[in-house]
Amino acid sequence: MPVRNAIWKVGAEPQPLGEGRLPSERTLEDMIVSAPSILSDEWMLIGRQEQTGTGGIIDLLAIAPDGTLVLIELKRARTPREVVAQALDYACWVETLKAEDIAAAYARFRPGRNLSDDFEARFGYPLDEDTLNDSHQIVVVAASLDSSTERIVQYLNARDIPINVLFFQVFDNAGEQLLCRTWMIDPGETQVNVAAAGRGDKEPWNGEFYASFGHGQGRDWEEARQYGFISGGGGTWYSNTLSLLGTGDRVWVKAPGYGFVGAGEVTGPRQSINEFRIDGRPAIEVLSGAHYHREHADDPDRCEYFVPVKWLQTLPLDQAIDEIGLFGNQNTVCKPRTPKWRTTVERLKQALPRHDDATT
Template sequence: MPIRTQIWTVGAQPAPLKTAVLASEQFLENMIVSAPALLSEDWLLIGRQESTGQGGRIDLLALAPDASLVLIELKRERTPREVVAQALDYAVWVERLQANDIEAIYQRFKPGTDLAADFQARFGAPLEAEALNQSHQIVIVAAELDASSERIVGYLSERDIAINVLCFQVFHLGEQALISRSWLLDPVDAPQAAGASKPGTPSEPWNGEYYCSFGHGGARSWNDARELGFICGGGGSWYSNSLKMLAPGDRVWVNVPQQGYVGVARVTGYATPAAEFLVDYQGREVPVLELAKGASYHSEFIDDPEHSEYFVSVDWLHSVPLEHAVKEVGLFGNQNTICRPTTPKWRWTVDRLKERFGVV
């Protein structure tokens, strides 16, 4: 059913806030450019009103932490068929963008800046040319969502097209106007850009093996993870949501970016926020942050479900210290915390790691 949000005041006599409308979707676009977190705290805005060279202009363009592109199209009073068709048409243009094209787009959006430096500052990881625009997703932004739009987007999503709708609603609280946002599809369950490679890229059925990017550094420690039996991610929903893909019995291969592969494990639990995650230590269960002292694990966000670190318990089948990480030319790499790669490169990587780690 179409997205509708209701907000109530808190008190002895709760009262619903009155709904309102924005002056225009242009005003909404201006708000987003001024405060990109309105869309997502996990994206870096890189372009606005960019011409496709075919008579159309993309409203907004962003980069996700894995260097995939996010095409953002505002509905602007068009019919559902028009807005979805337009977004799909623009996606054909987006998927063909090369690294130099994307850098030029960013220069037009923010003249005199450096995309690689800003990406590093925003996400705390280098912008790898190989990963740039290997996939993309479509996000339609609407002030309201009708049933027809929901059916169309749902149909495409069920067929693994990475498309979603972000619906904004406005409310009045006295003289103050408030805005809320709601996703049509839960980002955890919706098809993600990371799962859809560019046309022409070889793919094959998933081999059942999970990939993990473990960001060793100030926020998390590989030594802690190895000793206490966990993998983790946090600091934003983009980093933690994919951990929810894992379930007990799954097998996951762990890569530390810039270092190499450091272990393979069997999953024994589900993604759990830091405030609730316990570690078996000397016969008793201890809160993880009492034992994991090698990094911060975003402890400042321990009571914030959106930014908290999330942990998954594992049994290590094989693990090595960082100085013995396996790093070879041709091994698969990705910045998603967890993903299910479907490229021949991933199958080859797993086969190679089985040899190196002595794991069947």
């Protein structure tokens, strides 16, 4: 069913706003470049009108915190089915880009700037060239899609091909124009598919989760060990994937920059910092080792979210398991499907022999 919105003026007699049109779709592209949060405040634009080398031109190119590339195509004058097919064709080219190609695209987009430096300034940690463009996603920006094209997008996404549609509508209001946006698919669902769609061989998921715990990036590992939790926040990109975890799930935790630091069993659902309790007390009152984004405690998009964990075995940061070849990912939680994950879990079970014990 096509996604549409309506807006009314608030009053005793609500008045609907009439739907309008932008002067051109180039106007929308200019707006996105000026204010990238129109798309997402968790991506960084790195390219515009980038030539693919096969005769095509990508409207916009962005990068996510985990080094995933985001290919953004505006519908313009093409039919919905054409723009989806074109985006898939462009994705074949994006998949071939190496680190130096991506850096060159950014240099064309932001002359005189350095991608690695700006990435670290934007996200707070270095760009890992080993995982840069390990996967990518497609975003189609359109005012509307026909039902057939929506079914195609849903079909692809359901089969772990990360593609989404951002619908936009324009409303006229007393000589001004208002822009409204709506995602076709929950961006968190697409993000999960991106995390599972890296390059290389795939194999069935082994049923065990990976978690990234950013010690020193707003949270404290020693408190997580003591009180039994993992967490993520500062934006929906960091907190959405915590919803993948269910009671009884096994999770292996890595502290980026240190190594793997624990194995645990999930004991409850994701909760915000205002909801999460530690020994019956609000977590926001108990935790003092880091800020846990408490300044955003009342913002559901930016606040810290927690998942309670019964630790089976944990390690202090100075004993973290950090070896060449072990799996890593910037997503807070993911369901890896690569041989590297299987071998990583096998190694961790040797290094953490109490991974099946209810002890720390």
